[in-house]
Amino acid sequence: MKKQSGFTLVELMVVLIIMGILFAVAGPSLKNSIAEKQLIASSNDLLAALHVARSEAIKLNKRVTICESSNGTVCTTTGKWEDGWIVFTDVAGTASGAAGVCTNTTTDCLLRVHGAIVGSNLTIRGLDQDSTAINSFTFTSRGVPKNTSGTGQAGVFCVSIADTSGAASSRAVALSFSGRVRISDNSSVITSNSTVNACP
Numbered sequence: 001m002k003k004q005s006g007f008t009l010v011e012l013m014v015v016l017i018i019m020g021i022l023f024a025v026a027g028p029s030l031k032n033s034i035a036e037k038q039l040i041a042s043s044n045d046l047l048a049a050l051h052v053a054r055s056e057a058i059k060l061n062k063r064v065t066i067c068e069s070s071n072g073t074v075c076t077t078t079g080k081w082e083d084g085w086i087v088f089t090d091v092a093g094t095a096s097g098a099a100g101v102c103t104n105t106t107t108d109c110l111l112r113v114h115g116a117i118v119g120s121n122l123t124i125r126g127l128d129q130d131s132t133a134i135n136s137f138t139f140t141s142r143g144v145p146k147n148t149s150g151t152g153q154a155g156v157f158c159v160s161i162a163d164t165s166g167a168a169s170s171r172a173v174a175l176s177f178s179g180r181v182r183i184s185d186n187s188s189v190i191t192s193n194s195t196v197n198a199c200p
Helices: 009-060
Strands: 064-068 085-089 110-114 123-128 136-139 155-162 168-175 181-184 188-190 195-197
Touching (some): 009 064, 009 085, 009 110, 009 155, 009 168, 009 181
Antiparallel strands (some): 064 136, 085 110, 168 181, 188 195
16 A cells, blocks of 8 residues: 655645745735836837837828827827827827828828726826926927927926835936937936926
């Protein structure tokens, strides 16, 4: 007769207790690490969308707009960029949105759609050079950002997320008057006209 081997109930309980202690110690650190990665990914997504908008405006030789959008077709003015954004050709320069993909050169059409960032406490807020909330940027065929009235525009987006202790980490995505986009870990970014602090 073979002797059967296995774990006793006491051994199993000891292993479960040790695992519980390790999770209690490492859990918050793991959550903070995931939050930091989401912060980096979201700010890089916004940076990439601004680059696409500018390069497509130059390539297509027409206005291209990036705006906040919660439904993927119409621009919104809530100031909550974490609800999503769209990049589209903006023939009339109205920054209102576009319903579909490009089929001709005379109507507005979508170039890129970014859905809402769900399941986190991440926020994205933007201020222009006059400390006014940013809802959209329109790039001209020369790659220069302008507002709907046609004047030059620059601004800073603050991508921010709170960790398990409640402390907020943030990254700034800055767009200059020339159309240059960069990321900074400094929440206060100097533009050519003024110091704009988009982060709370």
